[in-house]
Amino acid sequence: MKHLILILVSISLLFSCRKKETFIPRIFSSVEISNIYSDSLLSIRAIEILNDGSLAFAANHGAFGLYNPIKESWVTSKQEYDSLDLQFRAVAHTSTDFFMLSIENPALLFKTGDNGLMELVYKEEGKKVFYDAMTFWNDQEGIAIGDPTNDCLSIIITRDGGKTWNKTPCENLPKIMDGEAAFAASNTNIAVVGDKTWIATGGKASRIFYSPNKGETWEVFDIPIVQGYATTGMYSIDFYDELNGFAIGGDYTIPEDQQANKIKTIDGGKTWNLVATNHNPGYRSCVQYIPNREGKELVAVGFKGIDFSKDGGYNWKHISNEGFYTFRFLNDSVAYAAGSGRISKLVFKQ
Template identity: 70%
Template sequence: MKHSVFVLVLLVLFSCQDEKEFVPRDINSVKIETVMQDSLLSIRAIQLLNDGNLAFAGNNNTYGLYNVKTHSLLKSKQVFDSLNLEFRAVAQTAQDFFMLSVGSPALLYKTGDTGNMELVYQDHHPKAFYNAMRFWNNNEGIAIGDPTNDCMSIIITRNGGKSWSKLSCENLPKILDGEAAFAASNTNIAIVGNHTWVATGGKASRVLYSPDKGKTWEVYSTPIVQGLATTGLYSIDFYDALNGFGIGGDYTQPDNNTANKIRTSDGGKTWELVAPDKNPNYRSCVQYIPNRKGKELVAIGFKGIDYSSDSGSTWKNLSPEGFYTIRFVNDSVAYAAGSGRISKLTFSE
C-alpha cells in the first residue's frame, strides 16, 4: 500500500512538472541570416539530416549540403542525358539521402556506396510530375505525384529505398476532375507514426489518409478554396495523430486570403476554416513549431513569414522576406529556402 501511494505521488509530481515546463510565448521577430546565395537556383526542398547538417536540392541539376558547424557549402550536379533536372522533393533515412525530380521522366536518386547518387526509380509517363517524398522509418517510404490515370501517383519502398513500386489505382481513391497536387515545398505529405496524410489541390482539393503506411486509403473533403487549377492545399502538417493544419490559396492571386487555411482535430476526417479572410494570404508551406503542444505554427511563402500562437486561429506577420519552404531545428531555429538562397531563421519574443 505504501509503495502504491509513493508511486502515485511521483506520478503527480512529474505530471505537474511537465505542465510547468510548457510556458506560453508570443514570438514577435525573426532574424534572417543567409547561409547560401545563388541567383541561378530555386530551392523548394530541404532536409535536416540526422547529423544536424542541411541537405538541399533544386533546379539546374543542383543538390548539395550545408555544414552547420563549419558553415561550409558543397554543391554538386546530377546529370541525366542532356536534361535540365529540377528537384522538388527530398527525404532521408539513417543511411541515405533521396531526391526526386519533377516532370517527365521523373527520376529518383539515393546516395550510392561510392559517394555518388544512384538512380533507383524512374517514371517516363508523359504526365509524370512528383510533388513530395517522406519516410516512415529507415525501410519504408512514400512519394506522391500528379495523376497519370484516375488516381494520384503514389510510389512506395519497403527496402530502404533500393526499389520503389507504384500503387495500383485499384487500391487508391479515384481523383476528381482537375485534382492533382503542388510541388511547392515538399510538404504535401504529413506523417505521424504509421499515419499518413496527402494533400491534393487544383479544381478539387482533398486529403488522402492511410492508417497503415500506405496499405489502405481513405479520402476526406476539405473547405479550402478550390475550383481552379492553381487553387487548393499547398502544404499540410500534423502535430500528432489528431491535430493538423493545411494552408494554400492561389499562387496567381497571392494577396487573396479567402478560405486558404484549414485545421483538424480528429485526424483529418473533418476540417474547419480558420482565420477566414484574414492574413496570411497565399503560403506554400506551413509547419508546427516542435515541442510547443501544437499551439505554434509558422507559415511561409514568397510574400513573407507568419506566426500563430493559438493553433492557427490568429496570425501575425513577422517578415515580408520571401521563401518557399521551411524546416525547424528546434523551437527557435529553422532553415528556409527559396529563390536564390537558403537562410537560417531565429525566432524570438
C-alpha cells in the same frame, strides 16, 4: 503496516494533486534572417535536415548540396542524366541515405550510392508524369506522390530502404476528381506520423488522402478549403501528432486573398474546419508545427513573407516580409528556409 499504508497514500495524494505544468505560449515578434547559400540561378523548394544536423537541398538545373553547420561550409554538385535539365522539388532522407526526385518526364529518383555519387533507383516515363513530394516512415519504408497519370494519384513506395520503388495500382487508390492534382511548391503535401499518412491535393478539387497503414489502403476526405481553379487548394500540410493537423494554401495568383485558405483538424484528418478566414496570412506554400510546443505554435512561409501562430492556427502574426518557398525547424526557435536564389538560417525572436 498501518503507518506504511498511510505514508504511501499520502505520497500518492501528493503527486495526484500536483497540477500539470501550464503551457506558456511564446509570442515571436520578429525573425533574424542570415543567408547561408546564394545562387541567383536556382529556385530552391526542397530542403531536409539530416539526422546529424546537416542540411541538404536539391533544386533546378540538377543542383544539390550539403551544408555542414559546424564548419559552416557547403559541398555542392550537379546531377546529370543524358542532356536533361533536371528539376528537383522533392527530397527525403533516412538515417543513412539522401534521396531526390525530379518533377517532370522522365521522373528520376536518385539516392546516395556506395561510391559517394548519387545513383538512379527509379525512372518513370509518360507525358503526364510530375512528382511533387517525398518522405519516409522509417529507414526502410518511404513514399513519393505526384500528379495523376490515369484516374488516380501517382504514388510510389519503397519497402527496402529506397533501393527499389513500386507504383501503387489505381485499383488500390481512390479515384481522382476532375482537375485534382498536387503542388510541388515546398515538398510538404505529405505528412506522416507513425504508420499514418496524409496527402494534400489541390487544384480544381482539393482533398485529404489518408492511409492508416503506410500506404497499404487509402480513403479520402472532403475539406472546406478554397478550390475550383487550377491554382487553388492546399499547398502544404503538417501534423503535430496523430490527431492534430494543419493545412494551408490559397491561390498563388492572388496571394493577398485570405478567404478559406487555412484549415485545421483535431481528429486525425477525418474532419477539417476553416480557421482565421479573412485574416492573415494569405497564400502560403509551407506550414510547419514548431517542435515540442504541444501543437500550439506554427509558422507559415511563402513568397509574401513569414507568419506565426501561438494558438494552433486560430490567430496569426505577420513577422517578416522576407519571401521563401519552404523551411524546416532545427529546434523550437531556429529553422532553415529556402527560396528564390538562396537558403537562409532563421532565428525567431520574442
